[in-house]
Amino acid sequence: MSISLEDVSILLKIHVTGKVVAVENFARYIEESRSDTIKVVSKLLGVSIEDVEDEVNISKGLTVRKCWLKSRWCPKVGSSDTTYPPADCTARAYLLYLHSCTIFADKSGFRVSIALLKLLEDLDDMGKYAWGAAALAYLY
Template identity: 85%
Template sequence: MSISLEDVSMPLKIHVTGKVVAVENFARYTKESRSDAIKMVSKLLGVCIEEAEEEMNISKGLTVRKCWLKSQWCPKAGSRNTNYPHVECTARAYLLYLLSCTLFADKSGSRVSIALLKLLEDLDDVGKYAWGAALH
């Protein structure tokens, strides 16, 4: 017996039809893909290039750590600086964390693929993706 799209859609209430959940840019680690990933993290999560680069150095790959990602939307009391990210950047950080903990968990349990961030670039499109079909 195999899992059908309906088995995914019904209990989770997520779309199984819509835009394809696919990102090609970050499939392989190269200097160019790393540079593109750093720029994307900086732009979409509202952090400076240096902070994005430092995080990717720590996480060793085209990933960021979940603990760092969580700090982007849930700063500790008193540590919030004047350059607090915009609401959209905060929403992206939260959604990326949520996706990495539920639908796209990896073996490490502590890192998040930057490829998923590309899917959150336009927040108006997030609900149009076939998230359930991606799980099938």
């Protein structure tokens, strides 16, 4: 017996029909031009290019650490820094973190692929994707 799309729909309460969740074109793009990718991540998350570059170097690949990502929307207690990125950037950081902990969790447990960020570029499209089908495919 294996898990079906109906099981995913019932258990996770997420859409199994809709736009295809595919990041292969973005994954190919980020391999070709690392500096352009860093600029895109900087724009979508509302952080400086230098911060993204440092994080990508620390995480050793085209990934970011979950703790770094969390710091994009959750300031440190007692921090005097009161500058926050725009609300849409904060939402993207949170959603990327959430997806990496739930339907796209991997064995590393502490890194997030920035290829998923491409799916979060237009926040209005989030409800149109077949996240349940993606979760099942990723599980297999």
